[in-house]
Amino acid sequence: MRPNSQALKHGSSHDTEREFGGALGALCIPVSLPLTVLFLIGVSRSPEASVFQWPPPLPSTDQLWDPLALVLLLGWIALHALLYVMPLGKVSEGLVLRDGTRLKYPINGFHGLCVSCVLLLLLLVLGAPLGSLFELLVPLAACAIAASFLFSVYLYTRSFWVPSHALALGGNTGNPLYDFFIGRELNPRIGNFDLKYFCELRPGLIGWMVINLGMLMKEVELRGSPSLAMMLVNSFQLLYVADALWNEEAVLTTMDIVHDGFGFMLVFGDLAWVPFTYGLQASFLVVHPQALSPLGAATIIALNGIGYYIFRKSNSQKNQFRRDPTHSSVARLETIATATGKRLLVSGWWGIVRHPNYLGDLLMALAWSLPCGFSHLLPYFYVVYFTVLLIHREARDERQCRAKYGLAWDSYCRRVPYRIFPYVY
Ligand code: NDP
DSSP states (O other): OOOTHHHHHTSGGGGOOOOTTHHHHHHHHHHHHHHHHHHHHHHHHSSSOOTTOSSOOOOOHHHHOOHHHHHHHHHHHHHHHHHHHSSOSEEEEOOOOTTSOOOEEEEOHHHHHHHHHHHHHHHHHTTOOGGGHHHHHHHHHHHHHHHHHHHHHHHHHHGGGSOGGGBOGGGOSSOHHHHHHHOSBSSOEETTEEHHHHHHHSHHHHHHHHHHHHHHHHHHHHHSSOOHHHHHHHHHHHHHHHHHHHTGGGGGGSHHHHTOOOSHHHHHIIIIIHHHHTTHHHHHHHHSOOOOOHHHHHHHHHHHHHHHHHHHHHHHHHHHHHHOTTSTTTTTSOEEEOTTSOEEEOSGGGGTOSOHHHHHHHHHHHHHHGGGOSSOSGGGHHHHHHHHHHHHHHHHHHHHHHHHHTHHHHHHHHHSOOSSSTTTO
């Protein structure tokens, strides 16, 4: 196929608005975020666990490399690629693409999680030293970062050989740095194997659970049994991942799949950032054990439960409404019409704030940090980072919705003035 750069020169996509600080952001983020991952892992296991310590506890170059880490990482990705192509679960269609076609996706991520759990149980029974993941965390993260860079180079290069309708509208500014970062091709595939969809919820998300289990086993090695705080962190995060995979079909309508190209931003996020920073509480607890009272634990469980309830109910309500607005669970909700023919919910969860699902997600994020006590900032990294991410994401979504729905969106905003936190923001 002919490289598409010529076709794009005449397209409007060069004029698209740049996000994440444009070219400067695209230069700084791929340097700073990988260093942040290594820094945070270093902080979580240092005795002070202070994010402000100087010099920053970055690993030395010889600590970055362990051939076992590379074997484990490649083996893990290969296992999930194999599970992806197995004829398990149903096949769903994505939204209609610009060329009028719809792609097919296997909905079998939850099967992947179940098979992973069985394999891990088998390894535990056989006495495999899963606690060693604690020592391997830095080289594993280094391999995941290197793999993210190499994979992004591959994605960027191959995107010049796909037809222009297969490119993401926002990823073709003509600035190579920015396009590499934000992603040129919308749905890169090898045959039927969808690279973006595969990375979105499988190796990284399930890998995060394996790392958490490794931290729990390290605690068992060190102290004879897992702490209550560690069990809460492991259970809450397992619930979150299991929920995402159980509702895997919903990912087909998210911004990541529908709108964003597949470039360094998503690759690194899926393969390195999520598995190595979202579970920092677990590696923190290995070195900094925390006592938790039954009342404290009950309060945190209740907070996680409330967060999960809001998150799940609001996401399901919108998904149901988008799939079938006449369904009995959503048919009575008040809506407003838009010029596109689609309607917007203005009552139910989506009448309380404009992103109730983000509110629930943030309550859960707080519940993941609280088992680590109040003596250190590090375990709160996730909830702080996630608040920033969701506020930024909400603003991106808002821009897209305003462009899509125009006046109808403005009247929705007047009806539902708060974005995420009722009466606050
Ligand atoms: P959302 O599920 O919030 O979807 C936003 C879209 O919903 C809009 O673009 C619009 O699309 C539709 N919509 C907005 N308002 C209404 C309304 N009133 N009525 C009907 N439809 C409406 O998108 P996200 O992908 O950001 O979030 C999905 C979930 O993933 C959230 O729970 C979020 O917290 C979570 N998440 C987690 C991350 C993590 O790292 N843990 C990262 C990002 C998200 P349209 O009208 O075209 O249907």
